[in-house]
Amino acid sequence: DTGVSQNPRHKITKRGQNVTFRCDPISEHNRLYWYRQTLGQGPEFLTYFQNEAQLEKSRLLSDRFSAERPKGSFSTLEIQRTEQGDSAMYLCASSLPGNYGYTFGSGTRLTVV
């Protein structure tokens, strides 16, 4: 098992463009989480899936954000009409049911210019 994989590692985009990030969790983990982290802060919860069902979304997840996990395996996080305030590290994590220890990916660092 190669752990949680996130692509791309870095993304620079112009304000107003759409971006999409991908996360491949550990294969036997049926829970997948998205977090956002800015410099000097802890990870902030965005949303999570159990298999293909999106069970919870944070108030941070505005209408410009959408996440999917169509077959219960990999997940995508799309940000439409990006704003400079969206610049952050986007972290994906996966776990078995019961939240006993998340495994995080290396993250996608988004810079909106």
Next chain:
Amino acid sequence: GQNIDQPTEMTATEGAIVQINCTYQTSGFNGLFWYQQHAGEAPTFLSYNVLDGLEEKGRFSSFLSRSKGYSYLLLKELQMKDSASYLCAANQAGTALIFGKGTTLSVSS
């Protein structure tokens, strides 16, 4: 509501012992995690406490008091490589982990 507090920064010297405190207020509390995060890297799991008491794992120990809403991470025999951010995270039943803002630990020689 939910709230997790931990100090922003701490400093210590090699070989010393440091204790990083965390207080939390959450509904449906179901355990407390500690993660280590080096600059520019992903958080990595350190410890998990669900019952009151001390869990020891090598140089690292973690303590939980559910009645006080309090936890600490104890790092012994500090090494330069322990310089990192330490994240306290509360597990709430039926939802995702809620993280504190992290404590940046700087270890000097």
